[in-house]
Amino acid sequence: MITLESAIASAKKSIPGNSVAVLLTFFCSLTATVSVAQNAKDTNDGLFHDDLLEHFVGKWSVSSVAHGKFFEQGDLEAMWVMNHQYLRIQLQGMEIVPRLGIPIEVVYFVGYNHNAKRYVVHELSGFGGDHPNGGFCYARRDGNALTLTHKFAASADTVMVQRFTWKPDSVSWRMVSHLEISGKAQEPFLDLKAIPAAPATPKKPSEKSGE
Secondary structure, eight states: OOOHHHHHHHHHHOOTTOHHHHHHHHHTOOOOOOOSOOOOBOOTTSOOBOTTGGGGOEEEEEEEEETTEEEEEEEEEEEEETTTTEEEEEEEEEEEOTTTOSEEEEEEEEEEETTTTEEEEEEEETTGGGOTTTTEEEEEEETTEEEEEEEETTEEEEEEEEEEEEETTTTEEEEEEEEEETTEEOOOOEEEEEEEOOOOOOOOOOOSTTO
């Protein structure tokens, strides 16, 4: 059984050959740093409008390079929900994750606090109530990047920093993750890319007579 302490300990070690730690660390985050500008659009309709997150809406194919190894991690779909107050991002794995014994499944709800001028992220995953950050974090935006800071409840000296950057030229998202331990940034351990999912191939009509 994976515990909170063992997950954070694995992340701290960041062993090049330990792909499990990489996958667990990524999927328990969507997270990052502080930037000054907040670019979510304040409107009079009381809804959450954001031109950056709007690029996330749709279906994506996700892959990554972790410690020099390639992983095909599954599908991602994002849509506005709850009266356009949150962007729901659902990540569904297709491969069994070692030690978990099941494909990964994570659902994020990204919203915005207009009074505090900052993004809020609610997260549900296979970690259940044992989620390392309690299933919640804050985020800030800087241009085409959304950066979130993930604090670990059981490890005050360690934070997860993950930067999601929209690449309009390639119509893709790049997500780079690293740890900060005692204020010192560690080398990136995950470089993830999301590209538009290929449209479903229509079925060919049957050549049999009467079908």
